[in-house]
Amino acid sequence: MLSIYHFDTPLSDNCLITEQYLQKISQQIHRSHHLFFVPLINEPILQMIKDDNSTCADEPTDKASLVYRLTLDFKAAQIEGNKKARALLINLQEALTIGHQKYSRNLVINIAKKVGINITDFLYNRNSKETIQAILEDQQLAHGMMPKIQATVAIDDAVDLKTQILTDFSVNDLLPAFLPHISDDDASEKSAEASVNLA
Known part of the structure; x- marks a missing residue:
């Protein structure tokens, strides 16, 4: 494998x-x-999650919170499978970085529908404790595999x-x-x- x-x-x-x-x-x-x-996720946001398992606003106001919000969306989509989650993330990235659209709940929902995600489950999962725990496990994996946290x-x-x-x-x-x-x-x-x- x-x-x-x-x-x-x-x-x-x-x-x-x-x-x-x-x-x-x-x-x-x-x-x-x-x-x-x-x-x-950057260290301050990661520490905040560890401290109180906090989610963030649907429309974050700073870059670090936006990255966390995107990560929550991605991990929520991943419950339905890696392929759909990757499609959601790439479509969101294209909308934000190429299309210069503003991140919003409606934008996420529209893209989730486009890639075939069950919206009811997705909206529940994007703020669940299980999703937050999955993010923490991913960050632990990153720290375990990389001496320096960077795109890899x-x-x-x-x-x-x-x-x-x-x-x-x-x-x-x-x-x-x-x-x-x-x-x-x-x-x-x-x-x-x-x-x-x-x-």
Whole structure:
């Protein structure tokens, strides 16, 4: 089993591009694998969550709270599956960073409907203690896998018992890390087209 983790900062254009790339490249992996997105929360917000298991307003007023709100939305969607959760996060990121839309409850609900999420369950889950606990567990995973908390791709190979940690990269830098897990035909095609399609 191959586990691919993208520890990301949700309001970063570069992280959005990386997520889109990982979605594409993971479709070419010939082995059994899972792709996980793990939004990173800054230390003050993380400490606040640990202290009182607090959620935040539906319409946060600062960047740190917005990242936490996005993370709550993502983890709530993940209860219905990783694929829907990734689609929700990417669509939200595109709306906020590319479309320059303002974050709002209505925006989230519209995107959740678009990606096929059960809205009643989603609205309950996005503020539940279970969702908050799942966020804390993700942050613990990030601290356990990375010496420094930053945008990172980790490729955990259960067969070789190795974890490859990639930081400070462009999407083209990621291709060599995935070539061993892609079929020969796909690898040749990806290598030839990477700089054109994914730059």
